[in-house]
Amino acid sequence: MKEFTHLGDKDQPKMINVGDKKVTKRKATAIASMFLGSEIISHFNNEDLVTKKGPVFQTAIIAGIQAVKKTSELIPMCHPLLINGVDIDIEIVDDTHIEILCTVSIEGKTGVEMEALTGANIAALTVYDMCKSISQKMVIKEVKLLKKSGGKSDIKNE
Secondary structure, three states: OOOOOOOOOOOEOOOOOOOOOOOEEEEEEEEEEOOHHHHHHHOOOOOEEEEOOEEHHHHHHHHHHHHOOOOHHHHOOOOOOOOOOOEEEEEEEEOOOEEEEEEEEEOOOOOHHHHHHHHHHHHHHHHHHHHHOOOOOOEEEEEEEEEEOOOOOOOOOO
């Protein structure tokens, strides 16, 4: 049976020592699926909606990028990382739903799954914040890791 890695000998929390790991190219992609409803989606024109707070998707993308860079400040056992790149794409998938994809890449000693998940989550929360004046029936339905590469194992959950 696998053991939790963030517990020390006395079952106390610890941050994993990655000092002896090799630097490798690492990449992770997470997705957030979100129900906006037709009332909100109907306001979108040309793949975005400009509100008094600004363009919804563009603002959410910037918020997601900021969140990726601050993941280690939010999640206690995450290492601060020098991020090489963040790509966030938001797509209207039908008349009620959007999907937010967040891909993060580095050359480092630890993975970027938590950064990708954090970026997708915060982008979704930003969409919610910017659209809540129209409707508060929005639902962030699912956030999950789609794939990761580099390190000990590669994962594909697509």
